[in-house]
Amino acid sequence: MAINFIRECCTNSHPCKPLLDDISLLSSRIHKVEWKHTLREANTVADTLAKKGQHLPLGLHLFDTPPPDIRNSLWLDSYGSLRARGSC
Incomplete structure (x- = not known):
């Protein structure tokens, strides 16, 4: 749905415009x-x-190093590993 929204845009009055x-x-x-x-x-x-962004205050957040809870995901993504839904 988000991809279609980006491709097709929306009316000028839409809050996401x-x-x-x-x-x-x-x-x-x-x-x-x-x-x-x-x-x-x-x-x-x-x-x-x-x-993680759901629990951060509104605004731009830049990370010089990966937050601890992201490191494992970075490692797995870099090796092309897939995980089943609901697994850690």
């Missing part, structure tokens, strides 16, 4: 952008960071 405009602007600066769905099990770092 500024975010979608930013995504469009940023992606236009990259030579080739491919939007495709990836299961959370295939990208555990993004999944873990998204869950």
